[in-house]
Amino acid sequence: MELRTKIVKSAELKNIIIKRLYFDKALSCAELSEILDKSIPSVSKAVNELIEEGFVIEQGYAPSSGGRRPLMYALLPTAMYIVTVAMDQLSTRIQMVDLLNNPVADIALNELKLFANPHALSTLIDYINHYIAATGIPKDKIAGIGIGMPGFIDAAEGINYTYLDSAGQSLTQLITAQTGVPAYIENDSSLIALAEQKFGTAKSHKDVMVINLGWGIGLGMIINGEIYRGHNGFAGEFSHIPLSEDGALCTCGKRGCLEAEASMLVVAEKAIKGIKKGHISSLKHTDKDQSKLVGNAIMEAANNGDQFAIELLSDAGYKIGKALAILIHIMNPESIVLSGRGAIVGKILLAPMQQALNKYCIPRLVSSTELLISELGFNAELIGTAVLVMENFDKENKNHSITTKQETMEKNNKI
Numbered sequence: 001m002e003l004r005t006k007i008v009k010s011a012e013l014k015n016i017i018i019k020r021l022y023f024d025k026a027l028s029c030a031e032l033s034e035i036l037d038k039s040i041p042s043v044s045k046a047v048n049e050l051i052e053e054g055f056v057i058e059q060g061y062a063p064s065s066g067g068r069r070p071l072m073y074a075l076l077p078t079a080m081y082i083v084t085v086a087m088d089q090l091s092t093r094i095q096m097v098d099l100l101n102n103p104v105a106d107i108a109l110n111e112l113k114l115f116a117n118p119h120a121l122s123t124l125i126d127y128i129n130h131y132i133a134a135t136g137i138p139k140d141k142i143a144g145i146g147i148g149m150p151g152f153i154d155a156a157e158g159i160n161y162t163y164l165d166s167a168g169q170s171l172t173q174l175i176t177a178q179t180g181v182p183a184y185i186e187n188d189s190s191l192i193a194l195a196e197q198k199f200g201t202a203k204s205h206k207d208v209m210v211i212n213l214g215w216g217i218g219l220g221m222i223i224n225g226e227i228y229r230g231h232n233g234f235a236g237e238f239s240h241i242p243l244s245e246d247g248a249l250c251t252c253g254k255r256g257c258l259e260a261e262a263s264m265l266v267v268a269e270k271a272i273k274g275i276k277k278g279h280i281s282s283l284k285h286t287d288k289d290q291s292k293l294v295g296n297a298i299m300e301a302a303n304n305g306d307q308f309a310i311e312l313l314s315d316a317g318y319k320i321g322k323a324l325a326i327l328i329h330i331m332n333p334e335s336i337v338l339s340g341r342g343a344i345v346g347k348i349l350l351a352p353m354q355q356a357l358n359k360y361c362i363p364r365l366v367s368s369t370e371l372l373i374s375e376l377g378f379n380a381e382l383i384g385t386a387v388l389v390m391e392n393f394d395k396e397n398k399n400h401s402i403t404t405k406q407e408t409m410e411k412n413n414k415i
Contacts, residue, residue, distance in 0.1 A: 013046045015394040018055060021075045022099055022390045023198060026059045028070035047073055055079045075099045080143045082389050086381035087149040089114050089215050090292050094131045101386050105135045114163040121164045125178050142181050146385030148188040150216060154233050155186045184388050188212060189236055191384030192339050193220020194227055198387050200376045207334045209327055213342025215265045217258055241323045258323045262316040264342060268294040270312055281308035299345045310348060317349035321356025328365050339374035346373035
């Protein structure tokens with residue numbers, strides 16, 4: 001029993017080291033010892049075992065700081081892989097990445113409408129299974145499946161109360177059971193904030209509001225360096241901030257919500273109507289069923305100087321800025337990061353957003369809040385899903401748990 005306890009503790013320590021190296025890229029044993037509050041001998045032993053097991057490699061010596069240079073260690077990128085799944089209301093992206101978040105297989109883009117689609121969950125699972133099989137990567141080499149999705153999500157229970165009806169069952173348990181790989185779900189905007197915090201624009205900031213500009217308008221909140229999810233995990237429903245009493249009807253059943261006034265789908269609908277009325281533009285699509293194509297085309301056209309597209313985005317940007325004024329008064333953030341699909345037109349949106357902030361915000365508050373554009377952009381959600389998997393890496397016994405030589409011997413009844 002004592003030996004078994006030591007083996008479990010050793011595996012737990014190695015999982016924690018793998019997790020730390022994923023986020024910090026390269027660390028010395030002394031740094032790992034300090035971060036993990038473990039003795040240097042125990043950390044060194046675990047690192048050496050991880051090297052033998054093919055998870056960790058020597059990265060060379062740290063730059064000289066006057067004393068003896070410590071040897072640095074990093075993860076072998078191909079030791080494990082992560083399936084990243086980024087969903088929006090209309091489509092799903094799936095990609096396999098290594099432990100440096102580098103793609104190891106082509107991204108799969110699948111049409112998958114979530115609204116009023118009773119088959120969405122089974123279709124999603126089919127897509128994931130097909131993608132994993134197509135990569136040829138064994139499932140025991142996959143650390144997990146991270147899934148970002150819109151909706152009211154209880155990540156702890158694994159339930160999406162808006163989409164992917166699972167009859168009250170845990171989505172994470174269902175997907176894990178039907179794929180054979182540990183699965184985790186989270187709200188897409190929270191994952192985008194997580195990606196920005198760990199690897200993006202918000203990395204050095206403690207109080208940040210990350211705006212997910214997609215077909216809807218989401219919000220991920222970083223407060224005092226931690227992702228804030230609220231009491232039930234539903235914090236950040238920025239898209240349903242009311243802008244007017246008699247505005248457009250929102251999908252939530254209320255009028256005047258930000259999403260009903262300024263989301264990319266609304267901008268696309270306005271573009272379609274405008275083109276039909278004769279607005280001069282390089283935009284060609286006029287079919288309402290092509291809203292997604294129109295939305296992408298608007299952003300491309302705006303960046304190419306199309307006046308009509310710029311006007312549409314500027315109007316949306318001003319309304320988003322008006323809603324941000326409410327957010328700034330409540331949260332007083334250090335910075336606001338524009339991320340997600342719409343980050344590609346961030347420079348066009350910034351001016352009208354700032355104009356709205358100047359009009360609706362108390363100067364002392366707005367002057368201390370910086371507007372930033374994400375460098376991760378549309379990839380932020382995919383990166384966030386990988387982060388989600390690795391954040392849970394050391395929290396439970398998974399299929400990919402490290403198997404030590406002692407465990408192997410124990411299984412073979414040799415000890």
